[in-house]
Amino acid sequence: MEPGLRLAHLYPKQMNLYGDRGNILCLRRRCAARGIELAVDELEVGEPLDPTVCDLIFMGGAQDREQQRVAADLLAAKGDAVRRAVDAGVVVLAVCGGYQLLGRYYRPAAGEDLPGLGVFDAWTVHPGPAAKRFIGNVVVRWQGATLVGFENHGGRTFLGPAARPLARVIAGYGNNGRDGTEGVAQANAFGTYLHGSLLPKNPRFADHLIALALARKYGRGELAPLDDTLEERAHAEAVRLAVKKPIFV
Amino acid sequence: MAGVRTAAAVSAAKLAAALSRRLGLGGGTALPGLVAEAVAPGLAARLAAELGHGCLLVTGTNGKTTTARLVRDIARAAGYLPVTNSAGSNMMRGITAALSEAADSQGRIPLRERRLGVFEVDEATLPEAAAALSPRVIVFTNLFRDQLDRYGEVDSVAALWREALGNLSPAVTVVLNADDPGVAGLAAACHGPIVFFGVADADCALLGKGLEHAADARWCPACGREYAYSAVFYGHVGRWACPGCGRSRPAAQVEAVRVEQPAAGPLGVLATTPVGRLELSLPLIGLYNVYNALAAAAGAVALGVEAAAIQEGVSSFTAAFGRQERFEVRGREVQTILAKNPAGLNQVLRALVADCGGSKPSATSEPGHRNLLFLLNDDIADGRDVSWIWDVDFEMLAGHTGLLLASGRRAVDMALRLKYAGLDPDPVLESNPERALARALSLTPAGGTLYVVPTYTAMLQVRRILARWGHRPQFWEET
Numbered sequence: 160m161e162p163g164l165r166l167a168h169l170y171p172k173q174m175n176l177y178g179d180r181g182n183i184l185c186l187r188r189r190c191a192a193r194g195i196e197l198a199v200d201e202l203e204v205g206e207p208l209d210p211t212v213c214d215l216i217f218m219g220g221a222q223d224r225e226q227q228r229v230a231a232d233l234l235a236a237k238g239d240a241v242r243r244a245v246d247a248g249v250v251v252l253a254v255c256g257g258y259q260l261l262g263r264y265y266r267p268a269a270g271e272d273l274p275g276l277g278v279f280d281a282w283t284v285h286p287g288p289a290a291k292r293f294i295g296n297v298v299v300r301w302q303g304a305t306l307v308g309f310e311n312h313g314g315r316t317f318l319g320p321a322a323r324p325l326a327r328v329i330a331g332y333g334n335n336g337r338d339g340t341e342g343v344a345q346a347n348a349f350g351t352y353l354h355g356s357l358l359p360k361n362p363r364f365a366d367h368l369i370a371l372a373l374a375r376k377y378g379r380g381e382l383a384p385l386d387d388t389l390e391e392r393a394h395a396e397a398v399r400l401a402v403k404k405p406i407f408v
Numbered sequence: 409m410a411g412v413r414t415a416a417a418v419s420a421a422k423l424a425a426a427l428s429r430r431l432g433l434g435g436g437t438a439l440p441g442l443v444a445e446a447v448a449p450g451l452a453a454r455l456a457a458e459l460g461h462g463c464l465l466v467t468g469t470n471g472k473t474t475t476a477r478l479v480r481d482i483a484r485a486a487g488y489l490p491v492t493n494s495a496g497s498n499m500m501r502g503i504t505a506a507l508s509e510a511a512d513s514q515g516r517i518p519l520r521e522r523r524l525g526v527f528e529v530d531e532a533t534l535p536e537a538a539a540a541l542s543p544r545v546i547v548f549t550n551l552f553r554d555q556l557d558r559y560g561e562v563d564s565v566a567a568l569w570r571e572a573l574g575n576l577s578p579a580v581t582v583v584l585n586a587d588d589p590g591v592a593g594l595a596a597a598c599h600g601p602i603v604f605f606g607v608a609d610a611d612c613a614l615l616g617k618g619l620e621h622a623a624d625a626r627w628c629p630a631c632g633r634e635y636a637y638s639a640v641f642y643g644h645v646g647r648w649a650c651p652g653c654g655r656s657r658p659a660a661q662v663e664a665v666r667v668e669q670p671a672a673g674p675l676g677v678l679a680t681t682p683v684g685r686l687e688l689s690l691p692l693i694g695l696y697n698v699y700n701a702l703a704a705a706a707g708a709v710a711l712g713v714e715a716a717a718i719q720e721g722v723s724s725f726t727a728a729f730g731r732q733e734r735f736e737v738r739g740r741e742v743q744t745i746l747a748k749n750p751a752g753l754n755q756v757l758r759a760l761v762a763d764c765g766g767s768k769p770s771a772t773s774e775p776g777h778r779n780l781l782f783l784l785n786d787d788i789a790d791g792r793d794v795s796w797i798w799d800v801d802f803e804m805l806a807g808h809t810g811l812l813l814a815s816g817r818r819a820v821d822m823a824l825r826l827k828y829a830g831l832d833p834d835p836v837l838e839s840n841p842e843r844a845l846a847r848a849l850s851l852t853p854a855g856g857t858l859y860v861v862p863t864y865t866a867m868l869q870v871r872r873i874l875a876r877w878g879h880r881p882q883f884w885e886e887t
Contacts, residue, residue: 175799176556176562177556177793177795178798179798180798180799181798181828184798184828222563225627228627294793309795311793354795355795356798359798360821360824389824389827390824392837393824396821397821400786
């Protein structure tokens with residue numbers, strides 16, 4: 160039997176502002192190149208998530224209006240399912256707004272805290288309209304290598320004791336511009352501020368996610384190597400754009 | 409003493425323009441405005457008040473330059489002497505520079521009784537321009553995601569516009585795209601007359617598909633329901649209605665009832681308007697340019713221009729620099745088509761692969777193997793973030809490409825996007841635009857056509873190179 164994986168794409172119509180769908184295109188293509196069929200379920204507001212059938216969950220970023228609309232559905236209709244999936248080791252990638260919504264809460268500049276799903280031991284604070292928005296190319300250190308992307312966020316995210324940072328900032332702002340952390344990693348769930356799209360230029364991270372999902376489902380996660388000459392070149396150029404001096408990881 | 413100061417500012421601006429051209433710094437389209445504003449703050453407002461017929465502003469995500477240029481040509485045909493920022497310098501400094509250029513050394517605008525200002529205005533500059541220039545007409549073309557690192561979110565642009573409209577005099581006519589729900593919804597913020605434009609020809613609709621990925625205005629701001637479309641023309645532009653509160657695409661006073669889109673152009677548009685039927689012929693490709701023509705016609709109707717002048721103006725149109733231009737270079741035809749955001753690039757791709765809006769095949773269509781050179785830059789004017797190319801549906805190019813090259817400062821990102829679209833870009837990635845153009849031309853068969861699709865700053869580079877090879881004037885020499 161051909162191996163297959165199933166990905167739940169949460170709110171593709173609403174959480175789709177910054178090119179994040181490139182992550183799906185990347186996962187699908189890199190799976191297909193290994194003879195793995197990646198089926199994608201697009202789940203909008205009102206559509207239920209079945210935590211027992213999905214192997215991966217993806218959620219992108221959006222502007223505030225869409226994010227608020229999605230937050231209500233995420234908490235009320237999909238929250239338990241996402242938590243059960245994470246507990247069962249389903250691989251999650253949440254970018255920017257998706258990352259914030261999976262944290263404990265979002266504290267806007269004015270008004271009450273907006274509750275999040277609490278999948279990540281993390282919370283986000285918006286310091287107000289006068290504060291600088293974190294915009295620019297990013298390079299972070301991840302598992303002895305680098306990840307590259309572009310960040311564009313006003314909120315500052317802080318990690319609690321149960322959360323590990325996904326990566327350490329080499330250039331850019333990351334979670335909050337202060338503590339040098341970027342993103343979050345808890346079990347097989349990952350949150351990050353990196354757009355770009357993230358995965359096409361970080362093929363090792365893309366394969367890491369696929370391998371985790373395969374290992375969970377089939378007990379083995381080895382992936383045949385692909386010709387990533389172009390991907391690595393794009394990665395190297397993104398590093399060069401963000402970092403003016405040589406780096407050692 | 410304001411007069412002396414105005415005259416001094418105008419002289420300083422003219423000097424700065426002459427110097428910047430002499431020194432080869434560029435078209436002298438922005439620096440003079442900066443200099444003039446420094447010498448005499450409020451200069452733009454004083455000079456705009458000299459314009460006998462006032463002015464018309466064009467703003468929106470896509471189509472500003474082409475629409476403003478169409479209005480300019482229509483205004484000429486109607487006997488006005490338009491003052492324009494035709495080089496695409498669309499912040500206040502560019503408008504100030506254009507007004508200074510039109511003024512004499514006394515700081516007065518000659519032949520003022522025939523003068524009409526036609527200015528394209530950056531989306532975020534609109535509030536300032538509307539306050540300073542006291543326009544008679546403001547045209548809104550469309551609203552899409554664009555340069556999110558610069559403008560912030562799409563909603564913040566709409567909020568800026570609503571505030572500007574709320575501050576306008578009720579004498580100002582506002583021209584709105586009826587088919588773009590994000591723009592049509594601005595009507596609620598208007599106090600004065602509104603002219604809607606739109607497309608009624610259902611043959612232009614995308615077949616068998618929902619909204620493109622790059623659609624932005626999907627939800628009704630009044631009740632939160634998702635819009636239902638009986639026809640989608642591109643992005644979120646189409647015949648929309650809210651199933652929740654019943655808001656729907658308003659009736660358009662200027663409306664295309666028939667659109668012809670032969671592959672080799674020109675576009676043909678039959679439109680109904682309050683001043684009679686228009687038969688427009690436009691030497692461009694792409695449904696988005698039909699919208700630009702309708703926006704310009706609606707703006708002209710709002711100014712009181714008659715049908716004959718609108719038709720004559722549109723037919724005399726030549727594309728704005730770099731937007732859609734043809735060059736003869738080394739025995740090949742080169743067509744440049746500017747594309748700088750997902751909605752715009754999707755429209756360009758659709759025009760390149762389809763004969764007619766996706767539906768009617770045309771007898772004049774060429775076999776669909778286009779030779780393509782994409783140039784992706786990430787300067788501030790392009791947007792530093794190139795993530796947006798992942799929102800573009802390059803997948804539709806499958807089976808339609810001959811030569812496929814990626815260039816520009818982010819050539820590798822573009823090549824990677826093409827690879828993940830299942831396409832096979834040329835493995836030689838030449839980020840230098842001149843070397844990329846030379847390579848693309850050498851690989852294009854003699855007598856063939858090369859389509860060059862650059863982002864904004866790449867377009868400026870390409871045009872400079874092609875002008876040198878093909879002997880076209882630099883853009884600031886154009887009339």
